[in-house]
Amino acid sequence: MKSSSPRAMTAPIVTDWAHAWNGAEPQALGALFAADGTYTDQAVGVTFHGRQEIAGWKARADSLIDNVHVIVRAADRAGARHIRWFPIELGNVLHVANAYEDGQGRIVLEGPTVDREGFHLSWNWWIGTPGRGTEPVSRSYTRRWVVDMTAGSVDEQIIDDLPVEFPTLNEAYLGAENRYHYAVSFPDEKGNGCYGIVKYDRTTGARRIHQVGDARMPGEAVFVPAAGATREDDGYLLTVVSDLKQDASQLLVLDASGLDRIATVHLPHRVSAGLHGSWIPDTAPAGNRD
Numbered sequence: 464m465k466s467s468s469p470r471a472m473t474a475p476i477v478t479d480w481a482h483a484w485n486g487a488e489p490q491a492l493g494a495l496f497a498a499d500g501t502y503t504d505q506a507v508g509v510t511f512h513g514r515q516e517i518a519g520w521k522a523r524a525d526s527l528i529d530n531v532h533v534i535v536r537a538a539d540r541a542g543a544r545h546i547r548w549f550p551i552e553l554g555n556v557l558h559v560a561n562a563y564e565d566g567q568g569r570i571v572l573e574g575p576t577v578d579r580e581g582f583h584l585s586w587n588w589w590i591g592t593p594g595r596g597t598e599p600v601s602r603s604y605t606r607r608w609v610v611d612m613t614a615g616s617v618d619e620q621i622i623d624d625l626p627v628e629f630p631t632l633n634e635a636y637l638g639a640e641n642r643y644h645y646a647v648s649f650p651d652e653k654g655n656g657c658y659g660i661v662k663y664d665r666t667t668g669a670r671r672i673h674q675v676g677d678a679r680m681p682g683e684a685v686f687v688p689a690a691g692a693t694r695e696d697d698g699y700l701l702t703v704v705s706d707l708k709q710d711a712s713q714l715l716v717l718d719a720s721g722l723d724r725i726a727t728v729h730l731p732h733r734v735s736a737g738l739h740g741s742w743i744p745d746t747a748p749a750g751n752r753d
């Protein structure tokens with residue numbers, strides 16, 4: 464983000480609204496509304512009615528998300544005047560690897576993209592559709608969009624030919640320019656690709672794969688920074704590998720730098736492969752742990 468200050472013309476109600484969201488008093492948000500006011504959170508598609516419900520939503524958001532913070536970039540009574548639409552190729556981005564504003568003010572966004580047919584192919588496996596394949600496949604390929612807000616143009620590229628999903632990164636770089644990101648690689652239905660953890664170096668364009676073997680599907684690889692880490696990839700990757708033939712699970716620990724295996728923990732029974740997790744260090748004193 465280049466600027467955290469709202470535009471000079473921003474109405475006081477907008478700055479008050481942002482201030483209330485950034486504060487610790489849910490009632491302050493509710494108090495900005497008329498007694499019969501409504502508030503729709505477009506991200507989740509839910510409408511709240513009246514001050515109590517609106518304040519309740521702020522309290523709920525605070526309980527679910529650490530450090531909720533609102534930055535007003537633009538505000539307009541006319542509604543969507545500041546939304547700009549850029550035509551790109553059709554596709555579905557289920558998971559974003561990262562997004563940030565580069566040094567030239569362009570927005571860079573990366574993530575695996577799947578077409579309609581590929582989406583149904585993989586989705587049928589995940590939801591257990593009768594007649595599905597015996598192992599999950601993917602037809603998602605990593606794309607990069609560079610949105611030039613000044614020129615009003617988008618540069619769109621497929622940056623790799625390996626089917627992947629579930630991208631992760633060192634979360635200290637979330638929203639900032641990252642050199643590395645990681646993903647789960649899959650075979651496609653034609654036998655290309657493999658089950659493994661892939662590491663992308665965005666500076667050199669290189670990729671490295673740690674293969675885990677046939678019918679052994681890794682879950683999302685969570686990055687854990689090493690103690691005293693100094694480099695972006697100074698840490699570990701944790702992934703739960705599902706052995707689809709043995710109906711067993713192992714926790715695989717990789718060195719995030721070279722993708723070498725550090726340890727395999729054999730779990731006593733099958734568990735979910737896992738996705739959308741974060742590593743949270745246990746820094747609380749023993750007596751304060753929940």
Ligand SMILES: [Fe+2]
Nearest residue numbers: 557558738739
């Ligand atoms: Fe998801």
